[in-house]
Amino acid sequence: MAGKPYRVPKGLARERLIDRLRPLRFSFDGKSMSGFHGDTLASALLANGRRLMGRSFKYHRPRSAVGIGAEEMNALVGVGDGARHEPNLRATQVEIYDGLTAVSQNRWPNLDFDLGGLSNEFSRLFPAGFYYKTFMWPQSLWKGLYEPLIRRAAGLGRAARERDPDTYEHIHVHCDVLVAGGGIAGLAAANAAAASGKRVILADENASFGGSCDLSGETIEGLPPSDWVEERVRALKAAENVHVLNRTTVAGHFHHNHVLMVERVGDHDPGLLAKGAPRQRLWKVRAQTLIMATGAIERPISFANNDRPGIMLATAVRGYIDRYGVAPGEECVIFTNNDNAYLTAIALKSSGVKVRPIVDVRARAESAIIDQARGAGIEIVNGAVVSGVETSRGGASIDAVKISPYRSGKGRIVSETRVACDFLAVSGGFNPAVHLWCHNGGKIRFDDRLYSFVPDRHDAAIRAVGAANGKMDSATCVEEGYAAGQATAKASKTKKSKVHGKAAAGQQSEAPLEPIWFVPATGKYNEGNKHFVDFQNDVTAADLELAQREGYESVELTKRYTTLGMATDQGKTSNVNGLGILAEATGLSIPEIGYTTFRPPYTPITFGTVAGPNRGPLFLPVRQTAIFDWHVEHGADFEPVGLWRRPYCYPKGSEDRASAVRREILTVRNRVGLLDASTLGKIEIKGPDAGEFLDRIYTNMFSTLAIGRARYGLMLNELGFLIDDGVTVRLGEDHFLMHTTSGGADRIAAWLEEWLQTEWMTLKVFVTPVTEQWAQFAVAGPDARKVMQKLDGDMDFSAEAFPFMSMKQGTLASYPVRVYRISFSGELSFEVATPANFGRGLWDAIIEAGREFGLDVYGTEALHILRAEKGFIVIGDETDGTVTPHDVGLSWAVSKKKRDFLGKRSLSQPYLAAHGRKQLVGLYTEDPQEVLPDGAHAVERVEPKPPMRTIGHVTSSYFSPTLNRSIAMALIDNGLKRMGETLEFPLEKGIVKAKVVDPVFFDKEGARQNG
Amino acid sequence: MLSIKCPVCGVEGDETDFHYGHQAHVARPATTDPDNISDQHQGDYLFMRHNPKGLHFERWRCDRGCGKWFHAARDTMTMEFKAYYRIDEMPPDDVKKAATGAWAQVFARSQDGGDG
């Protein structure tokens, strides 16, 4: 809809925020428009005569900006192209720049002609909660038809499809005083706190400070508001103990004064982004004291069709004129229940905009400001209301308003007069912005002077000042600010703050406000007319009344049933009005009705800001062993293991995973293989009681272990279930080295510490995790000994001198090493550990030495198959937190002698000691080429179709290159008793049969590893 | 985000610098008499927990500080920490007195100072 340009002639308004010397071009819905530096998208659109800015959520009614800041609920737009597109931004807060592109939302095919608008014609069929009452039959159509239609109609903007090209930052800071809001109260508070030497952060969501004091028509400490603000801000910026942040929203208040702030660093200037600035910055602040100076939000009044474009909040109208030189129209009617709107009348008049009568609900109201308006020749109609608007162009353009006499509490309007105008400024009073106060459990109370809620009690160190605290005149705001700032000083031992001059201002006593929430349309209740409360969600007074009548009485139920206050503005302008209307509908008082919970954030935060820099490689950074680069250079195919990435296998040439793994296994079985086992958990346990300690941690004995010997141990949690296993070596009388699973390293180290510190405090033991300190490799295979001997070293690797399950320390290829003769592959195997810095050198030396024996590297998958062929368990595969040592055939490792070890007592709880539990067995499929899938379940009896009773599942299953057949391990009910039985595994593709066998498939007597 | 102060090393940090250890003063029966523990007693030790709405006694570890475990008394409604005390200590008497319900019984039973 093209309208007349509404920028008022130069000189008639102060135009405080725009610079006519710096014109800009931007586009809206593809149409190129002009604005000035300092304009918001909303002010620029209005200046271009573009009133229609969006469509409402439910009825797709045409909407324009109602407010001028964070309270805006109608003018939501998408800004930016392609990957930089961001939906649902408030046009009232978008600062325009040259080349900005914006689009309207939730309309099709276009904003001026929106087919969705049809829903408005049938709106009678869509009362609150209508969807709960229908679309039930037939059930199938809900998902197939109704819901897809609803989903398509719902939603506002569109998401970008590509990856966000911009960057985001996080900052963590502590401060003594965080002041939320840079209006006069906040500036005064920051000033007083700073003067006392406190570390202060002052944050305001807008580009410039001062809040709405520029619209107050008052002077502050003898200065015009803007000058006072400028002076204060300059002083604060100069102080080294103060951090002044604009474009920074204090978004949330959490336990112990943890506060989230979002700084919009680059949104207003693509140039900064091009220079590498982050788009937004998330501040995580721990504040000793939080001073809430968040101001107040003006509220509209509900009357018939009060959502029409051109009906705006009075302060907003004043702001557009005063700050941007923009008048939303040429002829204005003002509808108010308080004095503040009179300032708007005066501002309009002095800017050359015709002011039709001020319609004042109050039968009589006298104050200086009212006199001033009267003096300016502005007509005032008391005891009257605006009861409706006449529009053309599908509601997009206002022709006139209906004015009717109003008798408080006397119900319906009977007569009315018509006044032509093209826009309307409304003020229903002000709601303190108590959001932060409530985020973390602060209590608020109803103030029957403001007819709104003000801060009451709070457990945290937080204070509310100024309009946020219900103080609406400049002088009191400033006084409260100073007082709060000084109080933070008194709270501690810093020098007393000096206040510059006492707050003394041209304060004028206001005539009291008269509450009015809802002006019923003339004629019958609600018919045809809609009295909007929550504009964006199209919640009307009738919806609220209906919810009450249907029994959704609690304000929380009303909210959820009607969606009042659940739009993207979270009810900033609608919640209190809703309560007022509910009060009238129920005859209860507003305090009796109560209020709904305020939740963070104050205004929405982008997910990108929350993720911050923790994206791509910085998202859970990869832990790397000393050999990581070598793995990459040699084409390793990695798999994530905990925070590590380990080589799954090393495919050569055209090899696929399977054939690479097969080759690696045969290398180990027939020649010799090399594995980077550095991720294996390593914990040093030292002290006179180390042996005793391990005896309590492990199920088996370690105090009896000879120095230089190694033993496989099992760990249980107190529930009696396996949590970790590994080989522990005795390095000296008081010194052990524990190996844990790769995934368990950190968990087990913490586990040991916990028991030492909290249960066995008298034990003299130190626990030191050393996983990263050591690089560790397994040299495994028939030729392993030859490789070790080939390496230049000072150790005797002969079977006699270096038996299985023993260790030696010495040097190898000039590197200091610990060598353990342990085996997870079942082959003759030496695990060599060297300080991580030497890791790569030793690794290269081993490969060199192994060349002539055909040594090659192997990865985790080969490792798993090798161990499966030997029937070794893997914690997490054969166990799942419900498995005992007895279940997996490891009873031999559970001491009967020890009176106590972790988990011992639980092993004899009835269910754990019961017979016929799931037990670990081996499986041979009837067809040796058939590999059972991981996790396949065996059934008691095959039924024609499910359900079938399962008796256990496959824990590990592979094709064994060594045995050239499939092998599997499984946990089966009473498995040991089923040896030789054939089990049936019904899969999607059919039934697979497998024979129950010993889980040790290869080299049962262990000749190879012992050799 | 809770702010926690370690009574051992004195460091003050965010909850993410600490590790939560759940209910404090849970006696492990096997430590005192491993041979005579009823199934019920063992089950209670493993699973039964005080879960007060209000003053609670719990364990934390100073993960990124000194690494030590310690005790804390905290209000589960306001999150306010009423006291920090060492892992081998019982709560300060004034805080102990403020305990209600199951916790009051625990401290009544443990006048000797041993764990409840």
Add this chain to the structure above:
Amino acid sequence: MMTRYSIFSIARNAMNYHKDWDRAWRSPQPKPSYDAVIIGGGGHGLATAYYLAKEHKMNNIALLEKGWLGGGNTGRNTTVIRSNYLQDASIAIYELSRSLYEGLSREVNYNVMFSPRGLIMLCQTEHEFRALKRTSHANRLAGLDCRMITPEEVKQLVPLINTDAKARYPILGAYYQPRGGTARHDAVAWGYARAADGRGVDIIQNCEVTGIRREGSQVTGLETSKGFINTRKVGVVVAGHTSVIMQMAGVRMPIESVCLQALVSEPIKPVIDCVIMANTVHGYISQSDKGELVIGGGADPYNNYSQRGSFPALEHTITALVETFPFISRLKTLRLWGGIVDMTGDRSPIISKTDVVGLYVNCGWGTGGFKSIPGSGFVFADTIANGRPHKIAEPFALGRFAEGRLIDESVSAAVAH
């Protein structure tokens, strides 16, 4: 007799501007005595009351709610409905629940918007892949409609997901339950409330229980903010406040109450059509009919009754989801909130008699409460009515903790849901 909801009743009421809709449920004062009283007006309590009245013809019963209906976790969850659990006992009750959801709208004549839009559990490590394969085999043999799908199939179902094989945790495959989905959480509470009221159940809001009276080991009544109520059967269904209520009867519970958080984004046009869970990175996401992305993650570790959590838990979830769904980076968090969930030692619920005769408890749903409402109510009602555990409820008895007969699901889902 209450109006039957339908497109016709709406059209009829539209004629006279919806002035004739009657109350969805009455607002009665408590009678001096009831055959049974349910404490807790959340989904589980309301469902229990409904099935007591419908299946067991108990019409002289009351439901007491301290605040407003569905004001606890019923109105604070992420509305996911699935039954792909690992242990037989869990599969049984969650699948009963899911199947009851299928017909719930018509059964209670209230559209709860159950939407079987499909549930995807991503496998992002080999270990997780194996664990979910195991789950899918167990589920298929239990009669569930489910299957493992490839990364390509995931991409077809969720075009905007990041399936880059070089991602930090690449998508190796996924578990898919086509009949899993979501429902409108408040509507579930309201639907059961209206249907229970229609069968004579007195639903009494703003009525706080202050004491449980017993004679010897038998429950005899409840002290409430609206006076004493005689009854010999009490069902406690109060989630996070279970320990507090049970303490009144001197019964200790194996429960800790912690804060579980969730958040919604601003509404946007459809981008995600099913429920996606990424357990390795502790996040899950779906899109509501209103267009909001509904996101949940892990719980804070410490005991908490404040219904307000800490930011790090959500920060981790959001960070992980930005990696998995890069397109959400410029979308915005609209609202975040917390609910108090009751965690048991094995993370499975308790549906049980107690040592106090006539006192029954249903709790411990932890992070899985919403999806289980119909099944939980159904078997709990049966247990109360007959004074013995329903077959499906048996494994969830309190006694399991002393026996070590745990129902551990940690292997199948390491994340809230």
